[in-house]
Amino acid sequence: MAQIWNLLTSVLHILHPEAFVPQDLDFYVPQSGAHEFKEALHQRGYKEKEDQPKCRFYGDTPVAKVGHLYKVGISGSINLIITCSPNPLSVIVKFHSTLVMNVITSDGVLCLYPLLTLAGQGVMTRNTRGTRSCFLKYIFHGFTLKLQFTQHQCMSTAYCHSTMGSIDNPDVLVVPFTRRGSRESTLDSFSPFHWQVGKVAEDEKAIISLSIADRCTSAEAALVPR
Numbered sequence: 534m535a536q537i538w539n540l541l542t543s544v545l546h547i548l549h550p551e552a553f554v555p556q557d558l559d560f561y562v563p564q565s566g567a568h569e570f571k572e573a574l575h576q577r578g579y580k581e582k583e584d585q586p587k588c589r590f591y592g593d594t595p596v597a598k599v600g601h602l603y604k605v606g607i608s609g610s611i612n613l614i615i616t617c618s619p620n621p622l623s624v625i626v627k628f629h630s631t632l633v634m635n636v637i638t639s640d641g642v643l644c645l646y647p648l649l650t651l652a653g654q655g656v657m658t659r660n661t662r663g664t665r666s667c668f669l670k671y672i673f674h675g676f677t678l679k680l681q682f683t684q685h686q687c688m689s690t691a692y693c694h695s696t697m698g699s700i701d702n703p704d705v706l707v708v709p710f711t712r713r714g715s716r717e718s719t720l721d722s723f724s725p726f727h728w729q730v731g732k733v734a735e736d737e738k739a740i741i742s743l744s745i746a747d748r749c750t751s752a753e754a755a756l757v758p759r
């Protein structure tokens with residue numbers, strides 16, 4: 534059974550520890566393992582939130598259900614995202630940018646676009662009101678987001694909108710948690726898996742550059758020491 538426990542923004546936090554401190558954790562679990570996982574959280578004192586926070590961006594991703602859990606005395610909360618697909622990576626590759634296509638599994642850390650992500654850069658895949666507020670958050674924390682993969686030879690590397698990515702491709706960064714763990718053993722439950730990264734539609738590009746330019750000014754203003 535493919536099983537992944539992804540800590541979305543926290544993964545970026547691990548790769549860029551100085552940039553920001555995450556407020557909550559996102560766990561992505563397939564339907565087959567969801568009940569068991571929720572039980573494990575209940576046993577550790579987590580309770581379901583009655584008042585659901587305002588809808589977060591999951592795009593048109595194949596998500597069956599989203600739950601929010603909290604624990605008394607713990608400030609952050611847990612978002613439990615139950616995926617339709619038995620392989621939760623299918624949701625990760627639909628995220629709004631390559632910057633957040635990173636996961637922590639029970640065996641290690643995976644980063645799908647390490648050359649960009651480790652340099653604090655990402656390529657956007659969609660432009661909606663929800664993604665724009667996410668982009669601003671990342672820009673505010675010092676990350677750079679671009680509309681397309683620059684300076685690349687089309688179809689010759691994974692860093693291209695037209696290339697079909699593969700989890701078994703050496704371009705994917707895999708860091709096993711234990712010395713006994715290997716690249717193969719870490720990827721075992723997710724492989725084979727292929728994806729193609731989305732592209733921001735032409736008519737959305739103008740809107741995105743406008744909104745980011747506008748809001749950056751206020752984000753920079755907020756950084757000025759008081």
Ligand SMILES: [Zn+2]
Nearest residue numbers: 687688693694
């Ligand atoms: Zn290309």
